Amino acid sequence: MRRCGVCGNVYENLIEIKLKGDPISHWYDCFECAVHSLAPACTKCGVKVLGHGVQIGEKLFCSAHCARAKGYKSAVNHVVADRASAL
Structure with missing residues (x-):
């Protein structure tokens, strides 16, 4: 299982976000963490x-x-x- 890139929560259903021009996948356990980061x-x-x-x-x-x-x-x-x- 992966870990949320903001809060560190280990969760089986993380959200993966890929930004245009960025080869790195960003992983979050909730929309709130994704917004906080991105x-x-x-x-x-x-x-x-x-x-x-x-x-x-x-x-x-x-x-x-x-x-x-x-x-x-x-x-x-x-x-x-x-x-x-x-x-």
């Missing part, structure tokens, strides 16, 4: 970004709020076109 962190607050986030150049933020706090004043979260008129 999800990118917000440049401002450090929270793990699970959705699209706001990317400006090479920097990734969890929200437009964090991007604006780092000086990117025009950053906005995604707005659906048909709802934009209601704002």
